[in-house]
Amino acid sequence: MTISNRALREGTSPTPSRTDDRESTAAVRLAGVNHEYGTGGGFRSRADRTVTALEDVSLTVEAGEIVGLEGPSGSGKSTILHAVAGLLVPTAGTVALHGTDVTTLSNRQRTRLRRERVGIVFQRFHLLPALSARANVALPLVQAGVPKGRRRERANRLLEQVGLENRVTHLPGELSGGERQRVAIARALATDPDVIVADEPTGELDTATGETVLEALTDIGRDRAMLVASHDAETLAVADRVVTLRDGQVVSGER
Ligand code: ADP
């Protein structure tokens, strides 16, 4: 049986203002985004205390599209992904998911939107070491209030989809790097999000292992809007389109 959390999501999403403007209803749309990190402390000038990470970034990802983000270390890739995931609110500009501007939401609404609608895959897996593969995958469903039986069933199914049906009760420490990342991908898909952000998902893996991880990501992530940041040409090759960043600015790839 296929379990979908779309039904669960209906009616439980935040209800911020939404425009019906066609332009704004891309799965992901950043417009005029600037971000400065405060570097904290000291009595120096403002310019010394802040780092401009993004400058006037505009970027659109349609449903079903995989967009790669490339650029040297420090060019702003992770900052864009964090802004899309609602993990940070940029200093200026808008970040809309299906027309909902996440920058105007309360922290609570933004957290909820992230938990329900965005799947995040990190370079270093970020699994909880004391929990089994299945419990890690089911964790977002605990937060979403899904009953235990359905959580187990959904987590089993996702682990099967990433080829880990024989690793369900293993702890992260008992798994290889590639297996851990596939658990993380299954977890990212737990709430059936329509947006996936993956930050250097193969960064810790050798080429062959990276390939199995990319296969899992593009297979179970299919039909969603996906942003994949990477240095690696083979990883970027899964993208329909690659956007290049330099010093926090988009230099090519955006229409
Ligand atoms: P990338 O992912 O492409 O390596 P990032 O988005 O991580 O780039 O970083 C963009 C810029 O912002 C860099 O100059 C980086 O040093 C800076 N930066 C990133 N995170 C922070 C932070 N938490 N505090 C201060 N500066 C940061």
Ligand code: MG
């Ligand atoms: Mg980064």
